[in-house]
Amino acid sequence: MLTARCCATKIDSDLSKASRKGNLPAVASILAKGWADVNCRAGGGKTPVMLAAYGGHRDVVELLMSKGANVSLVDVVGNNLLHNACLGGDMKTVKFVLALNVVDIDARNSWLQRAVDLARFWRYPLMVDLLMSRGTK
Template sequence: MLTPRCSATKKDSDLSKASREGKLRAVAGILAAGLADVNCRAGNGKTPVILAAYGGHREVVELLMSKGANVSLVDSVGNNLLHNACLGGDMKTVEFVLALNVVDIDARNGLWQRAVDLARFWRYPLVVDLLISRGA
């Protein structure tokens, strides 16, 4: 479910950057100021929550979700939150996303890849094992 890119403001860019880098306090401050769109997209279609999942920043993912981040969005390639968490390879983040039960574990991106395929390609065997144990 790709939505149109919003007209990015400086605060939107700051939120994306802080989310990607896992800067929890910066993300919290930007959101508290109310000047950034929690679902704004970076140039690659990634939202702040997707960037945080990709970076393996579980706490930032949790914070963004608590502030209304839409976890059903996909990036410009069709990767959902789980795909991006698997691309990052951080087990805790992948486990957290799976526990949310908000994405289909076998969803395919625009290149017809599942999250387990990406984890396998990037050689995250523990993530692959986890996904298989959950039915992928």
């Protein structure tokens, strides 16, 4: 259960919004000031790196990770970074997250869905094939 308030400050909210939109210059500027919490929570308990992954913004995901984003966190329904990348449907972002080797490919959310289950549900057959080739059960 999440106990942190969603985007406790305006700068945290700005970071979440910029991450969701894939605005790399804005994310970089906000992080450079050092006031934002790179792991702040937005709606649904999503962190900026989850929002960027969901939006298919691989470059923002990479920047946030380089600035200490915790990729082991999950949102309120238990979706991890890979779940969010699959929900977004961007193959490049999914490949990037997989290449990092930082999340359990078979992790299940609160509804017992794995990332491959989400890709299958949203009809991303190439993504399903990729996840299956990487050893998902």
